[in-house]
Amino acid sequence: MRLPMVAELNGESDLRHRIRDLRFFEESFRKNVQLSLPEGAKRSKTDQARLRSSFLAWLESFQSTRHLAEIDRKDFICFSAGSMLAELFRHAPLSVASEQGQTENPATVWPEGSAYVSYCLGVAMTVLEQEFHLTAEIPESANDPRIWQSFKENVRENPDLAIPFLDMLLGQSPNWNEPAIAEKRPAVEQKSTRALGN
Amino acid sequence: MPKQQRFPLPPTIGDLAAAPLVVKDALRGLRRKIGNIVPNMAESGISGTSQGPLSPLAIATVLLNETRKITSFGEDIARDVLFRHRDEARLAAFALSGFGRPFKGLGDHHRHNFVSSRYAAIKILSHYLGAIDPLIQEQPIDATYRALFAHSDDNSTPQPAQGGISYDHIALSTVHLEKSGALTLTEPDDPTPHQTRLIFAALGLAEAILTLSTNPSIESTLAALHLAADVVVLRKPAIGAIFEGLDPVSQLSAEYRLLAPPLTEA
Numbered sequence: 392m393r394l395p396m397v398a399e400l401n402g403e404s405d406l407r408h409r410i411r412d413l414r415f416f417e418e419s420f421r422k423n424v425q426l427s428l429p430e431g432a433k434r435s436k437t438d439q440a441r442l443r444s445s446f447l448a449w450l451e452s453f454q455s456t457r458h459l460a461e462i463d464r465k466d467f468i469c470f471s472a473g474s475m476l477a478e479l480f481r482h483a484p485l486s487v488a489s490e491q492g493q494t495e496n497p498a499t500v501w502p503e504g505s506a507y508v509s510y511c512l513g514v515a516m517t518v519l520e521q522e523f524h525l526t527a528e529i530p531e532s533a534n535d536p537r538i539w540q541s542f543k544e545n546v547r548e549n550p551d552l553a554i555p556f557l558d559m560l561l562g563q564s565p566n567w568n569e570p571a572i573a574e575k576r577p578a579v580e581q582k583s584t585r586a587l588g589n
Numbered sequence: 590m591p592k593q594q595r596f597p598l599p600p601t602i603g604d605l606a607a608a609p610l611v612v613k614d615a616l617r618g619l620r621r622k623i624g625n626i627v628p629n630m631a632e633s634g635i636s637g638t639s640q641g642p643l644s645p646l647a648i649a650t651v652l653l654n655e656t657r658k659i660t661s662f663g664e665d666i667a668r669d670v671l672f673r674h675r676d677e678a679r680l681a682a683f684a685l686s687g688f689g690r691p692f693k694g695l696g697d698h699h700r701h702n703f704v705s706s707r708y709a710a711i712k713i714l715s716h717y718l719g720a721i722d723p724l725i726q727e728q729p730i731d732a733t734y735r736a737l738f739a740h741s742d743d744n745s746t747p748q749p750a751q752g753g754i755s756y757d758h759i760a761l762s763t764v765h766l767e768k769s770g771a772l773t774l775t776e777p778d779d780p781t782p783h784q785t786r787l788i789f790a791a792l793g794l795a796e797a798i799l800t801l802s803t804n805p806s807i808e809s810t811l812a813a814l815h816l817a818a819d820v821v822v823l824r825k826p827a828i829g830a831i832f833e834g835l836d837p838v839s840q841l842s843a844e845y846r847l848l849a850p851p852l853t854e855a
Contacts, residue, residue: 409855411850411851412851412853412855413816413851413852414854414855415855440819440823443819443820443823444823446851447820447823447824447848450847450848450851451847454847
């Protein structure tokens with residue numbers, strides 16, 4: 392799994408605020424597409440209206456759940472990046488005409504999905520590093536074509552499953568049953584229960 | 590019994606500033622009416638070869654056609670030679686003439702700027718969103734300004750703090766303008782929501798974006814209007830629900846609070 396934008400995103404001080412700027416989001420997304428597509432990708436097209444729709448939908452979800460950052464900030468960063476990924480899958484702004492490559496890496500199995508994941512994972516990892524000096528290690532399974540095939544099928548049925556998938560890559564406890572309900576995330580429930588117990 | 594006024598002059602001395610707007614709007618309405626009339630040649634009795642006496646209807650048709658040619662020709666010259674950038678130039682005052690920032694103690698120039706820049710912005714948005722046959726009038730914009738100014742005096746909606754932004758005032762101004770009749774257009778067959786609402790919602794969003802901007806220019810005002818229009822179209826169902834809802838002002842205010850900061854150029 393390639394994350395070509397991490398170095399550049401890290402150059403942005405205060406990425407967690409910058410990412411809420413539509414122009415920055417559009418520009419960095421397009422750049423990530425250019426850098427992350429496989430060599431066999433002949434043509435790619437990013438539909439601006441769809442890209443903006445995914446941003447606006449994410450923004451709405453972000454604003455309605457941001458109070459949960461006070462319960463567990465790190466978990467909220469992962470959830471928020473996962474929500475962005477879910478909206479990208481829902482609105483599908485990217486289309487790629489590619490040739491079947493020799494190697495079966497995620498980018499050749501599913502170039503659009505790989506570009507979305509690469510972008511949101513890059514954003515989450517950079518914000519975690521800037522906020523907590525954490526360096527997330529991407530698990531080996533992230534390069535397994537079978538995982539990607541299964542993810543592709545699942546997310547087609549329910550785009551919100553992108554949230555626990557990203558949690559898995561970031562080493563955060565996922566909630567596969569109710570992925571879009573932030574209050575039901577394991578980290579949030581655990582801390583809320585602990586707070587009520589005190 | 591007082592004699593009825595034949596021409597809708599403003600009723601008080603304080604409203605004399607609106608007098609030129611009355612004349613301009615009357616001419617706009619007339620131009621639109623002339624433009625919409627399609628004389629039926631068969632009914633009017635005109636044929637290309639007939640040399641006989643013309644019926645009164647035929648004479649009226651010829652006169653109407655010639656009048657339309659002259660007004661159209663005159664308008665083209667005025668637009669191309671004299672007023673090429675007039676609408677854009679009027680936008681210069683758009684960002685600073687709204688109600689999103691403190692506005693107490695501002696004089697007649699604020700009122701004039703509000704009216705002329707909103708007129709230009711509505712025109713640009715109508716064109717950008719492909720509105721059919723729009724008629725934009727300045728008197729309702731002026732009436733909206735006076736109503737908002739009076740409203741601000743009764744202290745029911747507190748003015749924004751120095752350096753702050755009031756999304757509530759922007760939303761209130763948007764809803765007043767939408768209801769004012771400042772824009773009349775032929776709505777598409779299945780308008781969901783009405784295109785006029787999208788245009789006014791975009792107008793308010795652009796104002797919110799520019800109120801947050803540090804140094805708005807004509808270029809950034811145009812860019813904000815276009816971006817606001819694009820975003821409002823993408824949010825069409827939400828905008829429709831807001832205007833149909835019980836409290837459009839507070840809902841629109843929340844919408845602007847959500848959307849304006851991410852759309853403002855850093």
